[in-house]
Amino acid sequence: MNYRHAFHAGNFADLHKHAILLAMLAALQGESQALAVIDTHAGAGGYDLSGEMARRSGEAQAGIFRLKAASDAPAVFGSLLKAVDAMNGGKAGDLYPGSPLLLARALHKGDRYVGCELRPDDVALLREILAPYVNAQASQADGFETAATQAGRGGRAFVIIDPPFERPDDYDRIVATTRAVLARAPDAALAIWLPIKDLETFDAFLRAMETVTENLLVAELRLRALTDPMKMNGCAMVMIGAPSSVDGAASQAGDWIAARLGEAGGRSRVWRT
Numbered sequence: 001m002n003y004r005h006a007f008h009a010g011n012f013a014d015l016h017k018h019a020i021l022l023a024m025l026a027a028l029q030g031e032s033q034a035l036a037v038i039d040t041h042a043g044a045g046g047y048d049l050s051g052e053m054a055r056r057s058g059e060a061q062a063g064i065f066r067l068k069a070a071s072d073a074p075a076v077f078g079s080l081l082k083a084v085d086a087m088n089g090g091k092a093g094d095l096y097p098g099s100p101l102l103l104a105r106a107l108h109k110g111d112r113y114v115g116c117e118l119r120p121d122d123v124a125l126l127r128e129i130l131a132p133y134v135n136a137q138a139s140q141a142d143g144f145e146t147a148a149t150q151a152g153r154g155g156r157a158f159v160i161i162d163p164p165f166e167r168p169d170d171y172d173r174i175v176a177t178t179r180a181v182l183a184r185a186p187d188a189a190l191a192i193w194l195p196i197k198d199l200e201t202f203d204a205f206l207r208a209m210e211t212v213t214e215n216l217l218v219a220e221l222r223l224r225a226l227t228d229p230m231k232m233n234g235c236a237m238v239m240i241g242a243p244s245s246v247d248g249a250a251s252q253a254g255d256w257i258a259a260r261l262g263e264a265g266g267r268s269r270v271w272r273t
């Protein structure tokens with residue numbers, strides 16, 4: 001496993017994913033007393049954007065640093081910006097939270113969170129970052145297997161799937177895991193992150209997901225026209241069991257990112273199947 005999220009932390013796709021995740025968590029908390037959150041691919045939990053990996057990629061400069069400097073950031077980014085500010089002790093700083101820290105901070109008393117990560121170095125960082133949060137824990141385990149065998153234990157399942165897409169079977173494993181989660185916990189909510197390089201791969205994934213459930217909420221964000229399939233031209237969040245307020249939040253996040261961080265041909269679209 002070569003993937004290190006530190007290269008990509010705080011990029012346009014993280015902003016889209018994290019703003020939508022926080023909106024979905026809040027909406028689910030409005031529906032359910034106790035959520036059992038499983039983050040199948042947790043990463044290190046938080047990132048120092050002044051570090052070597054982030055500086056080399058420059059992705060955060062084109063992402064979170066532009067959002068922080070913006071005077072027109074819409075309300076959907078409020079919780080994310082607050083979390084970034086808190087992580088930096090209220091000062092200008094280079095720390096950026098990953099999904100584990102964002103979700104752990106926002107848990108209600110009855111909720112719990114488990115973040116799965118396979119890399120031992122990232123698990124150690126994840127344990128450290130989650131230590132102050134009593135309802136949150138790090139698990140050195142395969143996230144797909146954990147979700148398939150434990151979803152719904154201790155509350156309504158909210159499963160977040162955010163693989164590195166280094167392996168060709170990641171798409172198939174997402175579909176199989178979604179099927180297993182819904183078989184165990186039919187009221188489960190899921191949020192799945194995907195890169196968009198070309199439309200064929202994305203469409204094939206959506207068609208495969210539709211064999212599992214017909215009720216998907218899709219938030220598609222293109223940063224530019226899809227002319228070069230070797231590039232990550234955009235990203236998407238595909239959700240199941242998302243309350244209706246998530247549609248508006250996802251549109252707000254995607255529209256701002258496409259307009260302010262995107263290039264010619266960039267656009268955002270949110271729809272339900």
Ligand SMILES: C[S@@+](CC[C@H](N)C(=O)[O-])C[C@H]1O[C@@H](n2cnc3c(N)ncnc32)[C@H](O)[C@@H]1O
Nearest residue numbers: 005041042043098099116117118142143162164
């Ligand atoms: C895209 S990053 C996660 C970023 C994180 N969700 C966030 O938003 O801050 C994917 C992570 O999944 C880890 N990983 C890869 N395969 C895994 C698996 N089968 N189970 C758990 N973690 C895995 C990688 O080591 C990497 O740290």
